Amino acid sequence: MTEHRKYEVDPVTGSPIHPYSWDGIGELETPPPRWWVLTYAACVVFALAWWVLYPAWPYIAGYTKGVLGFSTRVQVAETLAAAKAAQAPYNDKLAKLDYAAIAADPELSTFALAGGKALFQENCSQCHGSGAAGNVGYPNLLDDDWLWGGNYATLEQTIQHGIRAPGDDATRVAQMPAFGKDSMLTRAQIDDVTAYVLSLSGTAPADPAAAERGAQLFTDNCVACHGEKGVGNRDVGAPKLADSIWLYAGDAKSVAAQVFNPKHGVMPAWASRLDPLAIKKLVLYVHSLGGGE
Ligand code: HEC
Ligand code: HEC
Structure with a gap:
């Protein structure tokens, strides 16, 4: 109420x-x-x-723009332009100098490696791992066990043109024959050569006689690429077999599978996606990781 x-x-x-x-x-x-x-x-x-x-x-x-013309996009563009301008003297120097000269300049190296690390995280880590330690089929880039080589020129070539990269005429190519699938070796021979390969990296063979037969098969079929006693051959990207570092895996089953019908890794070519300066920074970065030659 x-x-x-x-x-x-x-x-x-x-x-x-x-x-x-x-x-x-x-x-x-x-x-x-x-x-x-x-x-x-x-x-x-x-x-x-x-x-x-x-x-x-x-x-x-x-939307109404306002008389100050402010926008966060413009602000980002300005910040980026300022950062680029601040980096320009370093980048110009990097573009001009060769690898050895850059490596001899600590300040320039630090700048290049920081850039290389960021580029690596962005472009390479999904395959090689964010710490570059690799994964099955994706080589570890921290060690001095190289498929193709770890000096500046070789790294540059690998990164620019990739490995078995489709559409790049200068890409690295190496094809391991499919010994089993194409009936070049019998199952028994593959088992023998596998026993020999395993013995190269210090595993005492379960069947010494098999490893012995395998040694001859290895000489006849594998040495051309993998070298005497499996030391590897960088000219054809054939991995060293006489160590415990494996691109794929070092158990008998995996080695036999590789001999029967090999896997072939594909590394993309970057010359068409990254500018030469970015590739230079990546080369310096990968070279600095521990295996640089
Ligand atoms: C899509 C996956 C992939 C990406 C992305 C990739 N790689 Fe690779 N990379 C590979 C594979 C696979 C191999 C090994 C190829 C083979 O089996 O021969 C390789 C090999 C290499 C090698 C040769 C190593 C040696 O032992 O000789 C270098 C160096 C390398 N990569 C650097 C890079 C860099 C730098 C980037 C980024 C710009 C990158 N990779 C991005 C897959 C990749
Ligand atoms: C024409 C050259 C060539 C010949 C011949 C060859 N290989 Fe290979 N082999 C390669 C290449 C190249 C690779 C690396 C494949 C890749 O990068 O993906 C490889 C990889 C391997 C691997 C994997 C190594 C790892 O680290 O995982 C094994 C094991 C192997 N070969 C064993 C043999 C054996 C055993 C023979 C002889 C029966 C043989 N290969 C003959 C070129 C060859």
Whole structure:
């Protein structure tokens, strides 16, 4: 129930009492505090100023740009341009100098390696691992066990043109024959040569006679690429077999599978995707990882 009353003044607070009362409960008409009114007004002024100065109102195909022309995109572009300008003297120097000269300049090397590391994370880590330790089928780049080689020129060639990279005429190519699938060796011969390969990396063969037969098979079929006693051959990217570092795996089953029907790794070519300076930084970075020659 509402009942009509005239404005009265509340004797305790001095505020007018609202002329309506609800079920006998009245309400004071205390004005909002002055600080609140001023803050409110300041907010309105601020909002109006913001609309004028900054991007504010969307419309169908855009938004009001504001007289300051501010946008976070422009800001990012400016920051990037500033960073690029700051790097320019280093980049110019990097582009001009050869690898040895860069390596001899600690400040320039530090700059190049930082760039190379970032590029590696972005482009290479999905295959070689973020720490470059590799994975099955993706070589570890931290050690000095190279398929193709670890000096500057070789790394540059590998990174520019890749390995078995489709569409790159200068890519590295090496094809291990499918000894089993193409009936060049029998199953028994593959087992023998496998026993020999395993003995090369120091595993005592389960069947010494098999390993002995395998030695001759190895000389006849494998030495041309993998070298005497499996030392490897970088000219054809044939891995060293006389160590415990494996591109694929070093158990009898995996080795026999490789001899039967080999896997061939594909490393993309980067010359068409990265500029020469980026490749130079990557070469310096990979070279610095531990196996550089
Ligand atoms: C799609 C996967 C993939 C990506 C991405 C990739 N690689 Fe590779 N990379 C490989 C494979 C696979 C091999 C080994 C090829 C083979 O079996 O011969 C290899 C080999 C290499 C080698 C030769 C190693 C040796 O022992 O000679 C280098 C150096 C190398 N990669 C560097 C890089 C760099 C630098 C990048 C980034 C710009 C990169 N890779 C990106 C897959 C990749
Ligand atoms: C025409 C050259 C060629 C011949 C001949 C050849 N290989 Fe290979 N082999 C390669 C290449 C190249 C690779 C590396 C494949 C890759 O990079 O993906 C390889 C890889 C391997 C691997 C894998 C090594 C690892 O680290 O995982 C084994 C094992 C192997 N070969 C054994 C043999 C045996 C045994 C023979 C003889 C029966 C033989 N190969 C003959 C070129 C050859």
